[in-house]
Amino acid sequence: MSEVQDYDVAVIGSGAAGLSAAIFAALAGARTVLIERTDYIGGTTAYSAGTTWAPNTRLAATVGATDNPDKVLGFLDRAVGNRSPRAMREAFVENAPKAIHTLMDRTEAQFRACPRHPDYLSEIEGSTLNGRALEPVPFNGSALGADLALVRPPIPEFTILGGLMVDRTDIAHLLGMTKSLKSLAYSIKLVSGFLRDKLRHGRSARLVMGNALIGRLLLSARQAGVTIRTQTTVTDIQTGSETLLSLKSGETLRIKGGVILATGGFGRHPTRRAEMLPTPTAEHSPAAPGHTGELHDIALRLGATYGDGAQTNAFWAPVSTRQRPDGTWAVFPHFVFDRSKPGIIAVGKDGKRFTNESRSYHEFAQAQQATGTLPAYLVTDANGLKTYGLGMVRPGGMGAKALLKDGYLTEAPTLDALAQRLGIDAAGLKDTAQRMNRFAETGVDQDFHRGETDYERHNGDANHGPNPTLGKIGTGPFYAVKLMPGDIGAATGLRTDETARLLDKDGTPIPGLYAAGNDMQSIMGGVYPGPGITIGPAITFGFIAATHASERAKA
Template sequence: MSGFDDVVDFVVVGSGGGSMCAGLLMRTQGKSVLILEKTSLVGGTTARSGGVMWIPNNRFMKRDGVEDSFEKATQYLDALMGGQTDAPGSTAERRRTYLTEAPRMVDFLVNQGVKLNRIGYWPDYYDDLPGGSEQGRTVVAELFNVNELGEWKQKLQPTFIRAPVDLLQPSLEEMMELPAMMRSWRVKALLAKLVIRGILAKMTGKHWIAGGGALQGRMLQAAVQSGIEIRTESPVSELIVENGAVKGVVTTRNGKPSRVEARLGVLVNAGGFARNQRMRDQYVPGTSVKWTMATPGDTGEMIEEMMRIGAATAQMDERVGNQQTHPPGAADGEAKPTAQALTASPHAILVDQTGVRYMNEGGSYMAYCKAMLERNKTVPAVPSWALFDSQFMTKYFLAGSMPGKPKPQQWYEQGYLKKADTIEGLAQQLKIDPAALEATVERFNGFVAKNKDEDFHRGARAYDRWLGDSLNKPSETLGAIKQGPFYAVPIVPGDVGTYGGVVTDEHARVLRADGSIIPGLYATGVSTASVMGRFYPGAGSSVGPSFVWGYVAAKHAGGVK
């Protein structure tokens, strides 16, 4: 075909989760693959994240004797989202395909030499539903020596999943244990192990990274070794359509437009629109680009380009919520302290701007942030206040600061961290009716005394308890707020990305509004309407689908059965 500057078999737009997985499958079939990344760094928001994939019935669960099956996972997803009528990305057929192909995708990556494993205990977010798994269905990459990437090391998107001390180079699972290091001899022993590992790493020229950095680092290494061509600073401005089918893309190469033919198809995995305030205002009003952990390149233009050629969209009002607290000095684009464990810990609650507690502070971070925005429609709740006492300050991390350590003076001076000797005094600082706040705290403390949250059932799910403090008894998540001074910090409904986009079928093909297929065009990741609909079933419910649908798309485009 004339008019093209380059010809390859498969073009992938974006380098986040799923892109290199799709490319690896194509390379096993002897097909040429070109990944086009518009920024200077490879890995997308996946590299920044925990790098967790939600993969039911995976090989590591079988290895460890953890019960799961296609039928059990189907029961769980049906119980959680089977009644949805406004989530076209989450049809029963797509859910079945996901559950079938997800463990196959993991097997494929392991066979390609990508070292994966599972977290020993990470409950599904609705583990109390039929089919829910208390042990969890997570798959992660093993620690990765990023120095193995050679010159590509500088091209890998830096991960936010790292220890506060550079010498420590823990795995994701080890990192989640570190908050208890001042109170647990077992964790102190782990800390000593990590110090030794860090010293040995420095002596031997290794630099271990975890989370999304490890996952995408391993994927990048496999991609380069397989012969996939990856171009950075190569944005795609146009999908080339001929006779109703996508035939290629217009990208930028050496500062000039370049037309690339894709003989087998184009896969769009370019992220969502978390960094596009205009699109946020249109689809997710009341949210801000200042609250997102997504990469700067997550600006939505490829979703709009697919819309331009007729793609249907759905679930555009959804995000992968991630409650955050922003102390002074937290720069835009850097890791913002998550508040996920803050209000799920003992001696802490979340209240709106009238001093009323209005949710289970445990549970899914997506549900948490949706509840904040929904509450804000009737009662001022953005920001809400995390309220806690001196027991919390002694035991737990706050916005990345160590337990029991004095907090920066600017936190107080700039009004971020409120402090008072009494609940009444704290209420006055928060401009809340003292009687209302005192009543809320008294009611919560009554639930603590009975070890039962009668309002919102915090602690009833295994996941709630996992988020809390395993050393706190009798409840891992319920603890009285009674020892002054008392404190509060603002919480906003942040996110790690958007969760809606173009509608795709069970082969990851992009669909028009009438349900017809746009030939030659595939999509995965948060460029699509999620297969999980309007829920987040467990850790990795966006990264997992990105990988799985990239794998499915490559199978279909490459004619692999």
């Protein structure tokens, strides 16, 4: 006979949704177990910037932002429309501040408002320049002790010196250390601290962005008394007055209140990926490897259904790839550091631009798919590469030599030669560069209106004018990196009600089953209106699900 263990709430998956749900359940007094199939805690959240879109928190006032629920809902209504139920958005707007304040008041999870982080669709009425986007406060992972080894390391290409995590503040100081004594001192302290951590912990203990959020949540889960099990696979779920979880180990968990699915979505499911993503199916994803959709198969057998009506089944970003020396693939998402900068353009096989390069990564990748620009090529000149970098090439050209050698980066003395090496139309590329040079002088992109919204201008170069996103291309040698769309998270998930309970085809809640994060049908309907619109709802519906499941256990 298998061993039976009793809990009030079980959470499957350990990204922002899973960890926060487990914490909220434990804070509500529920005996809680967190189950993670992989070796690491953190999911794709650990890879991300950790930005959390949570409107109307008390943190907005710290950056001088004014907001209110009606303004937020109006913005979402205009951005998302009927692609998701308004009731779900209302539940999010009502509960997001409660979730964030509970974490900040009762746990180690601390946030701060970004001084300036505009909504992506900043041209839509109701958008804001700041106040809604929160970021995790950097965290000294030494407080985790042995658990530091459980935090999923960041994407290596997003670090320097073999593992040092850096955020925007760090990058600014590192680039300015030859010009400022303050930046030099900052950089020396940053690097020396990293070297000490490597000796002591085998990795960086200074956690920023997504790693900071996961580190803080992990410590908070431990302090709240959550039982954490990694390398643990759920093989079956049985529902009823109580819910039974069968584990691959042969154990059975008897759950009194409910099971919250937070496994990251369908993205790496062996068949559903091809069925639900556009053709040709994206070959590479920059998301963490755990979201195989295995639990979806079980939930669907129990009567759960996928939501419908989303603009797209996944959220997207353009990615560049290279095979590492160990045979694994580096998948680099091009979020903001290059596409929006002056002197960098994106073209297709005809050498022509096909979209506004400064739009959000989601919209850029969608434009690739809609126009059939597969692949696209991100092109710049010597000045652009030195000033802003290009993909995995750091500003100043750091890393360019190795990336040229393995073919990730293409270099040529002229645009004609670059076009020939890329196999694209040379006349089209030269004409595009000439047009961009004229636009750079006038500050007006007559083709795609680049740099006309607050969001686009924010991601340009504030020291460059007249348009911070438009610059000339003309100083050889010239460079290019190949881009393909990469799915960064599921937008279509399991259908739930406002309390995060899974629904069957008739809209009836399935007893004891909940979903949060990318397992849940996105309240954004496949639209990407602002930074952190996956993590914000993930934490919020983790809060909602945990509250309901904990109350069910008490009842």
